[in-house]
Each structure stands twice: as structure tokens, then as C-alpha cells.
Amino acid sequence: MTPFELAQPASLAEAIALLDPNDTAIRPIAGGTALMLMMKMGLYEPQKLISLRGIEPRYSEVAATADGGLRIGAVTPLRQLEMLPVVAERAPVIAHTMRRLSNVRVRNVARLGGHLAHGDPHLDLPPVLIALGATLAIAGPNGERTIAVEDLFQGYLETALAPDELIVEVNVPAAAAHTAYLKHTTRSADDWPALGIAVALDMQGDSVSGARVAIGAATDTPRRLTSVEAALQGEALSDAAINRAGEAAAAEAEVHSDARGSAAYKRELIRVFTGRTIRQATGREA
Amino acid sequence: MSRHTINFTLNGRPVTADVGTHQNLTEVLQESFGLFGARESCGQGLCGCCTVLIDGAAVTSCLALAAFADGSDVQTVEGLADGEELSPEQEAFIEIGAFQCGYCTPGFVLMTRQLLDENPDPDDDEIKHYLSGNLCRCGAYPEIVQAVRLAGEKRRAR
Numbered sequence: 001m002t003p004f005e006l007a008q009p010a011s012l013a014e015a016i017a018l019l020d021p022n023d024t025a026i027r028p029i030a031g032g033t034a035l036m037l038m039m040k041m042g043l044y045e046p047q048k049l050i051s052l053r054g055i056e057p058r059y060s061e062v063a064a065t066a067d068g069g070l071r072i073g074a075v076t077p078l079r080q081l082e083m084l085p086v087v088a089e090r091a092p093v094i095a096h097t098m099r100r101l102s103n104v105r106v107r108n109v110a111r112l113g114g115h116l117a118h119g120d121p122h123l124d125l126p127p128v129l130i131a132l133g134a135t136l137a138i139a140g141p142n143g144e145r146t147i148a149v150e151d152l153f154q155g156y157l158e159t160a161l162a163p164d165e166l167i168v169e170v171n172v173p174a175a176a177a178h179t180a181y182l183k184h185t186t187r188s189a190d191d192w193p194a195l196g197i198a199v200a201l202d203m204q205g206d207s208v209s210g211a212r213v214a215i216g217a218a219t220d221t222p223r224r225l226t227s228v229e230a231a232l233q234g235e236a237l238s239d240a241a242i243n244r245a246g247e248a249a250a251a252e253a254e255v256h257s258d259a260r261g262s263a264a265y266k267r268e269l270i271r272v273f274t275g276r277t278i279r280q281a282t283g284r285e286a
Numbered sequence: 287m288s289r290h291t292i293n294f295t296l297n298g299r300p301v302t303a304d305v306g307t308h309q310n311l312t313e314v315l316q317e318s319f320g321l322f323g324a325r326e327s328c329g330q331g332l333c334g335c336c337t338v339l340i341d342g343a344a345v346t347s348c349l350a351l352a353a354f355a356d357g358s359d360v361q362t363v364e365g366l367a368d369g370e371e372l373s374p375e376q377e378a379f380i381e382i383g384a385f386q387c388g389y390c391t392p393g394f395v396l397m398t399r400q401l402l403d404e405n406p407d408p409d410d411d412e413i414k415h416y417l418s419g420n421l422c423r424c425g426a427y428p429e430i431v432q433a434v435r436l437a438g439e440k441r442r443a444r
């Protein structure tokens with residue numbers, strides 16, 4: 001790794017002021033787990049890193065909101081999402097996802113904001129947060145704006161953030177009654193999953209009254225699968241309806257062949273795992 | 287500004303080091319303090335050979351900027367024994383023979399320390415899940431799980 005300057009501001013305002021709208025050689029660093037890998041491989045050589053670890057403590061806190069959801073500070077370590085009872089109560093799918101997200105040491109250090117801003121389509125929480133309908137509060141020199149999590153991801157490691165903007169909070173609305181996330185890893189050399197899929201369903205009696213479905217890893221960016229959501233709407237979850245949802249997912253998702261599998265294989269994974277995730281979310285036998 | 291002076295507690299003693307901002311903690315522990323218990327193997331966060339505890343939490347030191355250790359409490363495997371008396375985790379690994387070459391052992395021992403701090407009596411599934419980010423090329427896994435159980439017993443008896 002090459003030498004760089006490291007700034008450790010004590011406030012969000014200072015951190016934003018240290019960033020430069022036109023210079024990507026100056027970047028924020030949170031846990032540093034993703035940046036360290038990129039710097040070690042020589043993929044990124046910063047001039048200056050701005051640490052977010054010392055900014056106001058409220059950006060590392062998780063709070064229950066009045067509407068039954070969660071407000072999660074962007075500097076919150078992933079391990080907190082795993083351990084805090086309020087997360088397990090209000091968004092159990094987030095706590096559950098942590099069980100298979102990396103290892104304890106990485107979760108101790110990595111922060112939610114870094115996890116999202118990294119923009120890697122293989123990560124686990126983007127599809128989960130998209131299915132939950134979460135939004136991001138983003139702060140920059142001209143104030144704050146809010147975007148949906150699905151609008152953050154613009155391409156491989158590309159996000160909608162300007163170089164002088166920071167994710168400050170993740171707002172998760174009250175979770176749907178039936179949620180699940182499954183991923184499938186094909187034992188490729190680099191061990192990233194071939195597919196991650198998250199489902200959030202509300203039911204009225206026997207039929208689906210609200211559906212959000214999101215995938216990651218198999219596609220260029222984590223994204224919603226709106227045709228699957230439409231296919232599920234109003235359906236009683238019969239085997240036939242679940243199969244139709246799987247077909248819709250395989251048709252909608254644009255996939256490519258790579259080390260984790262051929263495009264045809266990934267389409268088949270998507271078809272099968274859409275059904276499995278729906279069944280898991282609703283407590284049906286897989 | 288690409289160098290920082292950091293002050294931290296290392297295995298119970300206050301220390302100071304002059305570090306390059308680009309240096310990771312494994313490097314600094316080895317070069318400035320002659321501590322080789324944390325060693326870099328994969329260098330990517332996957333194997334756990336470089337595990338240290340920072341403020342009681344296990345961290346991958348090969349992916350940790352040394353500059354971030356400023357003000358923290360760092361513990362390495364060298365700090366576990368009390369003089370000649372080994373810690374329960376160390377004793378358990380030796381008694382079970384939970385290693386062959388020993389390269390991975392400091393990482394497993396420190397993970398065991400943190401696991402037992404959080405959960406004094408883990409079952410085998412909890413042990414395996416907790417240690418899933420540590421690799422042993424010699425394949426001593428069954429003995430490692432046994433050693434963690436024995437370490438738990440020893441700690442509960444003390």
C-alpha cells in the first residue's frame with residue numbers, strides 16, 4: 001500500500017468539508033474492510049482518507065422509530081445489527097442475514113454505511129434492505145437528501161453518491177410480516193455468492209397483499225424484481241403461484257456468465273431460489 | 287501527515303509507535319514490537335491467522351489500519367499467559383493437541399477467548415459458527431472444537 005493522509009474529524013460537518021466534489025482520491029473510510037482490500041490489491045491509491053469513526057455518536061446508534069421501524073446510523077458496526085434485540089424484533093431478516101455474512105471479525109469492524117457505499121453487487125444487505133423498503137439519508141455540503149436503497153446502486157462499485165456526500169442514516173420502515181433472505185454460493189475460488197434473494201410479504205387471509213422482492217450477486221447491481229412482485233400480488237401462495245413467481249424472476253433478471261456460474265445456471269438458481277425464499281418467508285415446507 | 291504517532295495499550299502496557307498511515311496492524315505489531323503471534327497468511331480477512339483483540343473484540347489485523355489503534359486496548363496471543371501460567375484457552379489447545387504446525391493457533395485461541403467471554407458454555411454448533419472465519423490448513427478442526435469445549439470447562443472451574 002502507498003502512503004496517504006488520514007484525517008479523523010470529530011463531526012459530520014467537518015468530515016463533509018474535508019471531502020472534495022471533484023477528487024475521488026479523497027474518500028471516507030468507515031470500517032475499512034473493503035477499502036483495505038482494494039488498497040492492498042493496488043486497485044485504489046488514496047491521497048487522503050477521511051475517517052468517519054470519530055463523528056457524533058448518534059451516527060453509530062440504532063433507534064426504534066415511532067412507525068415500528070428502525071433508524072440505523074451509517075457508522076453502526078454490522079455486529080450491532082446482529083446482537084441488538086431491537087433489530088431482531090423489528091427486522092428479524094437483518095439479524096438473520098448476519099449469520100452468514102462474512103465472519104465475526106469483519107462484522108465487528110465493518111459499518112453499514114461502508115457496506116452500502118461500496119456498491120458491490122455481491123453483498124448481502126442491499127437486497128435485504130431493498131425488500132424491506134429502506135431509504136437512505138445522504139448528507140452533503142448543501143444539506144440532506146433521501147433516496148431509496150435501490151436507487152443507490154448505479155453499476156459495479158458505482159453509486160449515486162457524489163464524492164462529497166455521505167450516507168448518514170438508513171431508515172427501515174416497519175417490516176412486512178413475512179421476510180426471508182437466502183443466498184447461494186457455488187464454491188468458486190473467490191467465494192462470493194452466485195445469488196442472493198430477499199422477499200418481504202404481507203398477507204391478508206390467504207392471499208398476498210403486498211410483495212417486495214430483490215436480488216443481488218447474480219445481477220450487475222442489487223435490484224428489485226417488480227414483475228415478481230406483480231405476479232405475487234393478490235395470489236394465494238399455491239405451488240402454481242410460487243412457480244409462476246420463480247418463472248417471472250428468471251425472465252426479468254439480466255444475468256451474465258462468470259466464475260460463479262453460467263447465465264443459464266444462474267437463471268435456474270433464480271427460478272428455484274425465488275420459490276424457496278417465498279416458502280421460507282411464509283413458513284411453508286421447502 | 288502520512289505518519290502518525292499512536293498511543294495504545296498493548297497486552298496491558300501503555301506503548302507508543304510511529305506508524306505510516308498505510309501500515310496495517312499486523313505489520314506494526316511485528317516490526318515495532320517484535321510480536322509475531324498475529325501473522326499474515328491470506329491478507330484478505332478470510333483465514334484469521336492475524337486475529338487480535340481490540341477493546342475486547344476480535345479483529346482482522348491484516349485489514350486494520352494501525353493508525354486506528356490509537357487510544358485502544360490491543361491484546362495479542364502473547365498477552366494471554368500470566369507470567370508462566372498459561373490461560374485456560376492455551377492450556378486446552380495444548381492438552382487436546384488442537385494443532386499440527388501451529389500457524390493458525392494464535393488466531394483460534396484469541397477467537398476462543400472472545401467466544402467464551404460472550405458465551406461461557408457454547409454448544410458445538412455455536413463453536414463452529416463462531417470459528418467459521420478461521421482456517422486451519424492442517425485440518426485440526428475436530429480437536430479445535432474439543433479444545434474450545436475444554437477451555438470453557440476450565441474457565442467455568444476457575
Ligand SMILES: Cc1cc2nc3c(=O)[nH]c(=O)nc-3n(C[C@H](O)[C@H](O)[C@H](O)COP(=O)(O)OP(=O)(O)OC[C@H]3O[C@@H](n4cnc5c(N)ncnc54)[C@H](O)[C@@H]3O)c2cc1C
Pocket residue numbers: 027028029030031032033034035036037052074075100101102103106109110111112113114115116117118122123124125161165166167168330331332349
Ligand atoms: C473476509 C471478508 C469476507 C466478506 N464476506 C462478506 C459476506 O459474506 N457478505 C457480505 O455481504 N459482505 C462480505 N464482505 C464485505 C463486507 O461486508 C464489506 O467489506 C463491509 O461491509 C464494508 O464496510 P466498511 O465499513 O468496512 O467499509 P469501508 O471499507 O470503510 O468503505 C467501503 C466504501 O464505502 C465508502 N464509505 C464508507 N462509509 C461511507 C458513508 N457513510 N458514506 C459514503 N461512503 C462511505 C468508502 O469510501 C469506500 O468506498 C466481506 C469482507 C471481507 C473482508
Ligand code: FES
Pocket residue numbers: 325326327328329330331332333334335336337346347348349
Ligand atoms: S491474514 Fe488476516 S485474515 Fe488471513
Ligand code: FES
Pocket residue numbers: 384385386387388389390391421422423424425426
Ligand atoms: S495447525 Fe497448521 S494450520 Fe492449523
